[in-house]
Amino acid sequence: MAISPVLFIGLICLAGGASIFPAVEAIWLSVPTSGVKCVYEEIQADVVVVLDYMCIDEGFTQLGPTLDVQVTSPYGKELYKTVNVTYGQAAFTTSESGTFLACLSMHHDQTHHSLNNSVIVNIDWKIGIRTKDWDSVAKKEKIEGVELAVRKSTEIVSGIKANILYLRLREAYMRDINEKTNKRVAHLSLMSLGLAICVSVIQVWHLKRYFLKKKLI
Numbered sequence: 001m002a003i004s005p006v007l008f009i010g011l012i013c014l015a016g017g018a019s020i021f022p023a024v025e026a027i028w029l030s031v032p033t034s035g036v037k038c039v040y041e042e043i044q045a046d047v048v049v050v051l052d053y054m055c056i057d058e059g060f061t062q063l064g065p066t067l068d069v070q071v072t073s074p075y076g077k078e079l080y081k082t083v084n085v086t087y088g089q090a091a092f093t094t095s096e097s098g099t100f101l102a103c104l105s106m107h108h109d110q111t112h113h114s115l116n117n118s119v120i121v122n123i124d125w126k127i128g129i130r131t132k133d134w135d136s137v138a139k140k141e142k143i144e145g146v147e148l149a150v151r152k153s154t155e156i157v158s159g160i161k162a163n164i165l166y167l168r169l170r171e172a173y174m175r176d177i178n179e180k181t182n183k184r185v186a187h188l189s190l191m192s193l194g195l196a197i198c199v200s201v202i203q204v205w206h207l208k209r210y211f212l213k214k215k216l217i
Contacts, residue, residue: 026052026122026123026124027122027123027124027125028120028122029104029121029122029123030119030121031055031067031105031106031118031119032118033106033118033119034106036103036105037103037105037121038101038102039101039102039123040100040102041099041100041102041125041127042098042099042100043097043098044094044097044163044166045094045096045097046093046094046095047094047128048091048092048127049091049092049100049125049126049131050090050091050125050126050127050130050131051071051080051091051126052087052089052122052123052124052126053067053069053087053088053089053090053102053104053122053123053124054086054087054121054122055067055086055087055119055121055122056119056120056121065106065107066085066086067084067085067104068083068104068106069081069082069083069085069088069102069104070102070103071092071100071101071102072100072101073094073096073098073100074096074097074098074099074100075096079092080092083107084107084109090102091131097166104121104123106119129152129156129159
């Protein structure tokens with residue numbers, strides 16, 4: 001029986017585990033009591049994104065002060081905004097590729113909590129395959145064990161394939177920009193050289209006329 005390339009790679013992923021596809025860890029930030037702290041993530045278009053965040057006190061014993069959270073697209077479109085929360089989740093599907101920005105700041109009213117110079121915030125970007133609830137998938141489709149692991153690996157391979165295609169498109173785009181820039185620089189260099197030659201010729205002609213007029217030559 002022939003094995004499809006996707007299934008073959010999926011089995012390799014299953015055997016290799018985290019050594020091939022390491023898990024993405026959450027980010028711990030220190031948010032100042034005044035000002036804004038932003039984090040960003042490069043994400044391609046048509047991808048499901050889930051952003052979990054939680055503010056914790058310095059002793060890591062309880063929830064901390066409240067935050068104002070805003071997520072914007074690469075073109076500045078507001079995708080998510082909330083105020084005066086300690087934890088929450090932002091979920092959206094990207095419509096364009098680029099740098100997505102998540103900005104956090106302390107809420108202006110913190111009468112319920114004593115503040116020091118900063119607070120600790122946990123942020124976890126979940127992108128693409130990581131946003132899928134595999135427990136629900138397993139119950140709905142009645143799959144488990146190796147079959148579920150192969151299904152996960154197949155989804156991972158599909159995501160990697162999409163990322164490779166995206167990187168190739170970006171590479172082609174950047175190469176095109178680089179070639180156009182090189183051509184413009186070459187044209188500018190030729191124009192500068194031509195201008196320098198013209199100025200030199202005019203200077204020589206002017207000096208020659210001056211010397212002839214003064215009968216120095």
